[in-house]
Each structure stands twice: as C-alpha cells, then as structure tokens.
Amino acid sequence: MTTEQTDPGPRLVDEGLVRRLVAGRFPRWADLPVARVASGGTVNAMYRLGDDMVVRLPLVAGGVEDVVREREWLPRLAPLLPTAVPEVLAAGEPAEGYPWPWSVYRWLAGDNPREGAVRQPMALARELARFVTAMRGVSLPGAPDAHRGGPLDSLDASTRSAIEALRGIPEEGIDCDAVTAVWEDALREPGWSGPPVWLHADLMPGNLLVDGGRLTAVIDFGCLGVGDPACDLFPAWNLLPADARDVFRAALDVDDATWNRGRARTLSQALISLPYHRDRNPAMARNARHVIRAVLDPR
Template identity: 75%
Template structure:
C-alpha cells in the first residue's frame, strides 16, 4: 500500500514475543485480516493482539498511544485499547510495537447496520465525551488544523479522479462541496480533544451497538468538525440527523465536517483503489453520501 512498507509475518511476531515476553511464547500467533493501512495485527492466543507498524508514520503513533490511552480511558463511555506489553525494536524489526488486550466485536459496514439510530447515539456519546476531556498538553490532531490546509491535496485528488472515468465521480460536484467547506467560517473556539480517525475500521460493534473505539494514532486537539466523519462514512440519512442533533452541531461545523470527510475519501480512493479494497469501497460510499446530501 505504501512506499517503504515493512514486511511482517507470523514467524517474526513469534520471535519478537519469545524474545521480549517469554510468558506468552507458547501462545498461537495468527494474522488478523484487517483493512487498516498503517499497522499489521496478529492474534496472540485468545485474549491478546499484537499491533506492529507497517511504516515509520505508524511507529510515531505508538509512543503517543502509550502516553495518552491510559489517561483517556477513564473519561470515555466505550472500551479503548489497553496495552499489556510494550515491545521494542528487535529481530531486524526497526520500530516499537505493542501487545493489547483483545477487544471483541466486529467492524460496522455502511449499508448493513442493524441498529443505525442507536449506533448514531452511541457515536455521538463517544464524541461528546472526547470533546469534554480537559487533560492538558494535547498534541495537535492529525487533520485537526484549518480546512484550507487540505486544499492542495484535495484538489489534486479531484484532478486525479477526473482521469479515472471508470470510477464515475462527479468531480465538478465534489469541487463545489469542497469549496463550500472552504468558505465556511472556521472554528473560533478552543481546540477540543478528538479521535480524528473515526472510520468504520476503527469502530467495534456488537448487536448493532458501539462497544469499542480503536486506533488512536491520529488523536489530539483541534476543530470539532474532524470527528463528524461517521455521519457520512457509516450512518444512513435518518441516523445522520440523530448524530447531528445529539451533538448540537452548528451549520458551519457541519459543512466543514462534510468537506473534511469528502476530502479524506477523495484522497483515499485513487491511492487505495488497487491496494486496499476496504478503504476504496468506503471512500466510494462517502463520496456518494456527501454528493447526495449536498
């Protein structure tokens, strides 16, 4: 998926575990299929998962999660990852890695939600809880800055998609929605705590209800519009309105959130269309949902 991506296999994971966590050396190691783009996941026995960065950027996220997840967990209404072991570079693998407690559940899929309205309320509750956190020293969230900071990359992605007619993207309509987001007033309040990557692959549900939120590699403080992604990457129209009402989102923030979500999808689609079917499929869903709404 990425230049410089690290090759990881079960044998490497077993050697890392045996060398650094001998108490778990006898447990089975099995690759866990995932649409994630930054980390490889391996089940370790029945109750744990090993998460290893595939690229340098993911390695930088490890230390941030080690610092902040234990501090955030008491403030949140759903389970989040709990590190049980902090692995270090070894066996030719160059970056830190982690062993987490296994969280049960499955990733929700847009268009196949059993309880979309209830899930919308659950998601809003998580976002409200994140925004309410007052822990000092928050890093700047990935994507948390001004919408205009995404302009060049978003426009480049639109032009790239013009050259892929088989995707059927209405690039003029996408440009119009994006430019509306650029015109919207920016966030003039204090930065708020954000997960900043609320993709379906970072959510776990059981019985249609949110049970866990994972992968906090983009966390930090910034524009609250950054955590509106589920409105378009997951929720149908009726549940989208429930989500918005529960959060009390003003028009400008909603427009910025829609633009940010569209931007992420426009950039992801040409990048992942041949390498990550899960990401590409959700990007297409987002683009359709946003353009239908806009």
C-alpha cells in the same frame, strides 16, 4: 526510534517474526499461539496472541508515532470515555530486524460495521455521539495536535490534486465539478474559533467495533489530539444512513458551519483515498465511494 528509517515492508511482518519478537521481549508469552488478524488497515498489522491479547505492529514508518501516542494517552483517556478503548499491556521494542516499537494490547471483541449494512443505525448514531461528546469534554493538559485537525484550508492543495486525479479516472464516475463545489462552499465557512477540543480524528468504520449493531469499542487512536471538532463528524457520512445522520447531528448539537466543515473533511479524505486505494485496498476504496455518494446526496 525516529520515523525516518527505512520501511521494512509488510511482507517482512509475519507470524514467525511476531513469535520471535514476543519470545525475546516477553518470554512468559512465548508459548502462546500467534495468528494474523484480517484487517483492511494499511498502517499497522495485528496478530492475536493467545485468547485475550493482540500484538500491533507498524507496517510503515508513519505508524511509529501512532504507537507512541497510544502508549502515552490511552491509559489517561480510558477512564474518561463511555466506550471501551485499547488497553496497552506491554511495550515492545525494535529487535529481530524489525526497526520500530510495537505494543501488546488486550483483545477487544467485536466486528467492524460496514457502510450500507448498519444493523441498528439510530442506536449506533447515539452511541457514537456519546463517545464524541466525551472526547470533546476531555481536559487533559499537554495534548498533541490531532492529525488533520488544523484549519480546513490546510487540506486544500491535496484535495484539489485528488479531484484532478479522479478526473483522469472516468470509470469511477465521480462528478468532479459537484465535489469541487461542495469543497469550495465549505472553504467559505468560518473556521473553528473556539478552543481546540480533544479528538479521535480517525473515526472510520475500521476503527469501530460493534456487537449486534451496537458500539462496543473504538480503536486505533494514532491520530488523536486536539483540533477542530468537525474532525470527529466522519461517521455521519462514512457509515450512517441519512436518518441516523440526523440523529447523530442532533445529539451533538452541531452548528451549520461545523457540520459543513465536517462534511468537507470527510469528503477530502475520501477523494484522496480513492485514487490511491482503488487497486490496493478494496475496503478503503469502497468506503471512499460511499462517502462521495453520501456527501452529494441532497439529504
């Protein structure tokens, strides 16, 4: 199934469709209850299936490759990581008018942490660093390139376009000259000269699960692959307060150039996200604003 097909639109994905897809593909689960899982994500929908499973379905064509990547790589990565990750239990296929592959996973309990409200920031910083370190240590052959994992300057045009868009939204109060200076400073840093490393490449709060403030799982590996290690520094600015940010950096032993590239990559994602999500997805817009403030904070 290619990603060129017509987007069915999220309104066509509902509990009835999920029940029909499950019943047609996996009759043994046909009588299990189905319930939508609230999520701030924009690429996939999730539905609880019984007590211990979840169905994940792309909402847009761009999510199809994510499904394929997770099916291929999660079973190989899981034994190598210190944190629980999604377990693919079954592979669904297009049916019932739904045009893309979908998957059934084991349910992982936990809540998404929220920027500005992290309960155990120091412990979380160390646990995130442990996960990132383990990802970097993976040596599985044949890895794909991580999404957004290439040279920093590959993001230059989209980042500058987003800055100009934000100049046209004065009510957001973004200091566009200041963020431009941060971006241009990072572009002057040397790029990553070592071998590409394994990355999750999308360590947003919505892709982390915590219990009591402690990391219990990392989810949504659709961007995984190899690339610049700066790509997995996102939690430093999108989640952790300044003192825990220092703990995260020390645990990873990050040099100045990589740290600055990581800050700029996180900033770029936030700048691009904010104009798009400000009227569509409050959680994503809120996190983007948090990132911009954190990056511009002298700490």
